[in-house]
Amino acid sequence: MSRAAFRAATLILEKIERHGISLDRAFSETISKVDFKENIIRTYNFAFNSLFYYRAADYLLSSEKIHAPLRRVCAFRVGFTLLIDKKLGFTFEDLKRISGGLLTSKMFRILKKVSRLTFEDILEEIPGNQRLGVKYSIPDWLIVRLLKVMDRSSLENLLRSTMRSMTWIRINSLK
Numbered sequence: 001m002s003r004a005a006f007r008a009a010t011l012i013l014e015k016i017e018r019h020g021i022s023l024d025r026a027f028s029e030t031i032s033k034v035d036f037k038e039n040i041i042r043t044y045n046f047a048f049n050s051l052f053y054y055r056a057a058d059y060l061l062s063s064e065k066i067h068a069p070l071r072r073v074c075a076f077r078v079g080f081t082l083l084i085d086k087k088l089g090f091t092f093e094d095l096k097r098i099s100g101g102l103l104t105s106k107m108f109r110i111l112k113k114v115s116r117l118t119f120e121d122i123l124e125e126i127p128g129n130q131r132l133g134v135k136y137s138i139p140d141w142l143i144v145r146l147l148k149v150m151d152r153s154s155l156e157n158l159l160r161s162t163m164r165s166m167t168w169i170r171i172n173s174l175k
Contacts, residue, residue, distance in 0.1 A: 003100045005043045006078060008034060010102060012047040013054075013074035023048060044115070049088075050074075050081040052163075055134040056122055057081070060114070063125075066106050075102035083115045084122070091115065132159060 008030055015026035025046055050057075057080035061073065068076070070165045079099060082090040092115040094106065103111070114122070126134050129147065138160040144153050 002096050004034070004037075005039070005046070006075070006098045007100060007102070008043050008049065009046040009078045010071060010075045012043075013050055013077055014071050016051075017070060017074065023051065036149070046078060046081065046088075049085055050077045052137055053077065053081045053084055053119075055137050056084070056119065056126075059106075059126060059130075059134055060110055060122070064106065064110055066104075066110075068104065071109070072102055072104065075099065076107050079103060079107070079111050079115060083111055084117075084119050086118075132156065136160070136163065138162075 011030045012023070012026045013027060015021060016023060019026075023027075027047065029137070030042075031040060056075045057077040058073070061068075061076060061082070079095050082088055082095055083092065091114055095103075095111060095115075123131055123135055129143050131139055132138070132152075132155065133143045138159060142156070146158070148156070
């Protein structure tokens with residue numbers, strides 16, 4: 001990943017949060033405005049994966065009492081995703097090289113700790129019902145309401161099922 005791809009993924013997340021638009025629309029707008037010669041599919045995947053981990057990244061920022069502009073927060077979310085998703089193969093040094101000044105020294109200190117942890121280690125630090133919300137990127141108010149009507153194991157099964165991607169096929173059998 002290059003600096004341009006990191007910045008593009010950051011801008012995509014910023015557009016989603018600032019304007020309340022979909023990932024696809026934010027991606028299209030960002031790529032059309034930026035002269036982008038990188039691997040576009042990979043940049044899309046980084047932004048997409050960041051949406052799964054944004055609650056954990058925000059939890060770490062709030063637990064350290066770090067308040068920053070939205071663009072820096074979105075850069076932290078992308079950096080967090082790159083480090084916590086071990087399949088991507090990014091190291092802390094790679095992140096320092098590509099962040100391009102978007103991350104502060106406090107954010108780097110948190111991300112250095114994150115680079116040595118797994119997602120499950122971070123989840124263990126989070127209290128009770130909030131853990132389910134962070135794990136599945138669901139708002140806390142929804143978790144509380146669903147726990148009123150179903151038990152915890154059923155809720156976890158429901159949330160786990162929302163993480164599976166679904167492909168629909170239409171078959172025209174009438175001729």
